[in-house]
Amino acid sequence: MNVRVTSGAYAERALPIIQELKGLEGPMLPILHAIQAEFGYVPEEVKPVIASELNLSRAEVHGVVTFYHEFRDHPAGRHVLKLCRAEACQSMGSDRIADRARQLLGIDFHQTTLDGAVTLEPVYCLGLCACAPAAMLDDEVYGRVDEHCLSDMVAEARR
Structure with a gap:
């Protein structure tokens, strides 16, 4: 059972991005890159939405975000x-x-x-x-x- 998790402004803005890309083969990295391009980082509240939409655990999404140095968990400078x-x-x-x-x-x-x-x-x-x-x-x-x-x-x- 896939329960949609959306709460907060970031999650609501991220959902269309995730839905657009989730049909790709191996969609996690393209989704994370698009999320970071949109917000400047990968907000914590978006991780459960990605997990839900890709039928993964939050830990799996968190693991990918923290494994790759390119992804940020906080906004960068200008x-x-x-x-x-x-x-x-x-x-x-x-x-x-x-x-x-x-x-x-x-x-x-x-x-x-x-x-x-x-x-x-x-x-x-x-x-x-x-x-x-x-x-x-x-x-x-x-x-x-x-x-x-x-x-x-x-x-x-x-x-």
Whole structure:
């Protein structure tokens, strides 16, 4: 028996998105991406709706959301700065870049600046291994990031 679970504004706005995509083969990831595109994160109150519509447990939905680093359980800042933490970037100094980013922003990974301007996130490969270290500010990818480039990215995001 599939009991529809909807309560709250997020759940009501999410339901049409879920219903539109649930017919896809393997619909969970497309649904989560669409939900995050709509709200900027995957609200907790939407997880039971996804579970109900896909005939899954809430734990299964929660497990997918928490397994993939791309999904957020809280709103991000106006800008998202992602720093590659994969081996190629580490070998080219990404630890130093990460330390500098934390210092410039006053936050750690998975946190947002107090003014809501920037969220700092680690990623595990941006596909620019030949141009390491790599970073991404919103949808723009940067290679061969040094402290000067990082400072420019942070200044741009803070405007």
